[in-house]
């Protein structure tokens with residue numbers, strides 16, 4: 462319980478830091494804007510006791526002490542989301558983390574790398590929702606951390622397709638798995654982009670998505686990448702369809718769906734593999750609904766490709782018509 466609670470609090474603190482990342486990185490002012498946080502409305506420096514994760518937002522009832530303007534609910538939302546995510550990661554590793562009174566250092570490092578991956582996914586998704594970009598700095602640092610993780614915790618890459626086909630040392634397997642995940646992640650999204658270009662004769666995919674999958678692929682390997690792409694396309698197509706019907710606007714950022722897919726690829730890869738290769742084929746053969754559902758899912762995948770195209774075109778449109786906003790206007 463203490464360990465879980467500590468992870469949740471750590472998540473709140475990291476989430477508070479992620480808010481700074483989300484707020485500053487798209488404008489390239491992460492370091493130049495100074496260490497202190499400022500009110501986005503009146504630019505007054507925020508005191509430390511008004512800048513506590515979640516607590517300050519609750520105490521201040523979501524309004525700034527300086528000027529009384531509303532503080533975006535995004536701040537506590539990102540903090541609580543990160544807190545819950547860290548709590549769940551801690552729960553997952555808890556059983557093998559403590560051996561008696563001592564802590565298993567490999568498992569501890571493994572938890573930290575999972576914290577890093579999930580924190581990056583949350584920041585990248587929030588930035589993609591707000592700005593329609595997946596920033597290079599998260600992607601490139603992520604690729605580096607992903608390979609370090611493969612070196613330090615090769616256990617995270619155990620199992621999967623590569624382990625069953627090649628006789629390798631754990632460290633070699635982990636490095637190869639990370640490299641293949643990196644290349645397959647970037648390559649497959651690049652291919653979707655090229656395909657979209659041929660089919661629709663317009664730019665279909667941003668390079669941000671390609672680099673994002675290179676980063677996450679280094680963490681989850683080729684099996685994870687395939688799982689992630691499948692989940693991202695299906696969930697993205699369903700949500701995109703609903704949002705199109707509700708708002709008439711098929712514009713959705715694809716990053717958050719890739720992030721959901723990466724989560725499944727990281728934490729439920731084996732379950733997904735079992736469902737896709739064993740339970741799903743058995744169900745399709747044994748049920749009269751098998752073929753219609755397969756057809757529906759093919760249509761959904763085509764729909765996902767269409768949504769990708771729309772997203773890219775709208776983004777170009779936005780960039781050509783509106784100059785980038787100055788720092789501090791992110792929430793207006």
Ligand SMILES: [Zn+2]
Nearest residue numbers: 500503527528
């Ligand atoms: Zn203010």
